[in-house]
Amino acid sequence: MKVDIYLTPYPFKDIPKKGKAVVAIDVLRSSTSTCAALINGAKGVIPSPGSVEAGEMRSKIGSDISLLAGEKDNVKIENFDLGNSPAEFTEDLVKNKLIIMTTSNGTAIFGMAHNAELIICGALVNISKVAEKVAGTNLDLAIVCAGQKGGFSIEDTICAGMLIHTLNVKHHIETELNDAGDLALLLYRTNKTTLVKVIQQGEHGRRLAYDGFAEDVAKATAVDSIPVLPVMAYGRLVVENL
Amino acid sequence: MKVDIYLTPYPFKDIPKKGKAVVAIDVLRSSTSTCAALINGAKGVIPSPGSVEAGEMRSKIGSDISLLAGEKDNVKIENFDLGNSPAEFTEDLVKNKLIIMTTSNGTAIFGMAHNAELIICGALVNISKVAEKVAGTNLDLAIVCAGQKGGFSIEDTICAGMLIHTLNVKHHIETELNDAGDLALLLYRTNKTTLVKVIQQGEHGRRLAYDGFAEDVAKATAVDSIPVLPVMAYGRLVVENL
Numbered sequence: 210m211k212v213d214i215y216l217t218p219y220p221f222k223d224i225p226k227k228g229k230a231v232v233a234i235d236v237l238r239s240s241t242s243t244c245a246a247l248i249n250g251a252k253g254v255i256p257s258p259g260s261v262e263a264g265e266m267r268s269k270i271g272s273d274i275s276l277l278a279g280e281k282d283n284v285k286i287e288n289f290d291l292g293n294s295p296a297e298f299t300e301d302l303v304k305n306k307l308i309i310m311t312t313s314n315g316t317a318i319f320g321m322a323h324n325a326e327l328i329i330c331g332a333l334v335n336i337s338k339v340a341e342k343v344a345g346t347n348l349d350l351a352i353v354c355a356g357q358k359g360g361f362s363i364e365d366t367i368c369a370g371m372l373i374h375t376l377n378v379k380h381h382i383e384t385e386l387n388d389a390g391d392l393a394l395l396l397y398r399t400n401k402t403t404l405v406k407v408i409q410q411g412e413h414g415r416r417l418a419y420d421g422f423a424e425d426v427a428k429a430t431a432v433d434s435i436p437v438l439p440v441m442a443y444g445r446l447v448v449e450n451l
Numbered sequence: 452m453k454v455d456i457y458l459t460p461y462p463f464k465d466i467p468k469k470g471k472a473v474v475a476i477d478v479l480r481s482s483t484s485t486c487a488a489l490i491n492g493a494k495g496v497i498p499s500p501g502s503v504e505a506g507e508m509r510s511k512i513g514s515d516i517s518l519l520a521g522e523k524d525n526v527k528i529e530n531f532d533l534g535n536s537p538a539e540f541t542e543d544l545v546k547n548k549l550i551i552m553t554t555s556n557g558t559a560i561f562g563m564a565h566n567a568e569l570i571i572c573g574a575l576v577n578i579s580k581v582a583e584k585v586a587g588t589n590l591d592l593a594i595v596c597a598g599q600k601g602g603f604s605i606e607d608t609i610c611a612g613m614l615i616h617t618l619n620v621k622h623h624i625e626t627e628l629n630d631a632g633d634l635a636l637l638l639y640r641t642n643k644t645t646l647v648k649v650i651q652q653g654e655h656g657r658r659l660a661y662d663g664f665a666e667d668v669a670k671a672t673a674v675d676s677i678p679v680l681p682v683m684a685y686g687r688l689v690v691e692n693l
Contacts (some may be wrong), residue, residue: 216603219601363633
């Protein structure tokens with residue numbers, strides 16, 4: 210299987226996506242929050258490029274069946290119902306609702322990937338589900354890391370490396386990697402026994418702890434703790450039952 | 452010493468540079484070609500953001516004392532005197548000339564770095580010179596990799612890692628790294644005994660070989676083969692004699 214990793218969305222923007230499977234990864238925190246929302250019964254998560262577009266979308270859908278979620282610089286956007294902490298997406302709040310989500314790094318990838326064959330939202334909390342789905346396709350794979358402020362993020366790259374490792378080891382799939390793929394695999398294999406610590410001590414992990422979101426980092430690094438598979442269908446991420 | 456690495460120029464663009472030392476790295480090939488030009492007696496290398504600006508600059512300076520050098524997608528720009536192969540910058544051609552250079556990935560960094568305290572052009576061919584200079588300053592350091600088409604490049608990241616390793620091991624300088632710095636150091640240390648092969652087999656190395664520039668890759672990976680220190684002074688890169 211041909212697997213190209215993008216350490217940030219920027220170089221992914223202009224490549225052809227047709228016929229590919231795309232896994233979008235934003236471990237801290239939008240991918241993790243999306244999994245939390247869907248496992249707690251949300252009808253779907255609609256990624257939105259910005260807060261204005263999210264507001265417009267909500268007006269169209271109606272506020273009775275939708276919620277606005279998202280952050281800018283880690284903080285909940287004013288007038289939004291929810292921020293970007295996975296713990297906020299409780300069954301009480303999200304069940305049967307459509308969540309319109311916009312975040313600093315992660316949600317933009319879905320817009321870039323729109324004409325891919327299959328689009329999956331990947332995180333550490335659902336990594337085995339993602340690997341299982343990808344392993345069952347014959348598609349070339351692009352793994353796109355959200356990164357942090359346009360740059361590399363250690364948690365997304367480790368997660369991408371873990372996905373490749375899982376494809377190799379658990380699903381016995383040989384992967385033909387780009388240079389960034391080799392790097393991600395190296396990073397994962399070097400840190401796999403200290404995954405949580407490495408991510409907690411990374412730039413974004415430290416920043417979130419400083420801003421009062423240490424619990425989110427703990428939740429986001431709990432591998433396979435939210436076994437759900439969000440796939441894009443008609444502009445929204447919904448649960449696919451394998 | 453605080454050392455931040457940027458795997459691509461994009462996230463470096465908006466950070467404050469004042470009071471910092473910046474090392475710009477484009478192993479394949481503009482940093483290597485700059486070193487070649489300067490060791491062969493060029494008066495200076497003027498990084499230019501694009502071919503139009505380069506042409507305008509040449510009109511101002513005069514074609515008797517200047518040369519246009521550069522590539523777009525690895526190929527020499529039409530009507531330019533030189534491409535971007537280090538071997539082209541012979542003493543015969545470049546001695547006492549000002550080289551106006553524009554390339555796909557590397558030259559843009561200098562524009563972004565303009566108000567830094569110290570700006571150095573770094574490559575594998577002059578890595579010890581760069582480390583020696585940086586070790587003698589008390590400045591915070593930003594190492595900016597040119598990357599490839601907006602994405603990560605293995606050769607620049609390995610070179611950045613080698614610079615940190617040299618500071619640590621040869622100059623006994625403790626470095627406080629960002630996440631990308633940890634990654635670059637890991638990548639260098641994992642590959643240091645097979646450096647040339649890893650870069651030759653990387654995406655950009657393979658692409659250059661395919662385009663007929665395999666010799667350039669060999670030259671660019673010959674560590675410390677061009678012991679010259681290009682530093683920015685008044686908008687041009689000139690040799691600093693330590």
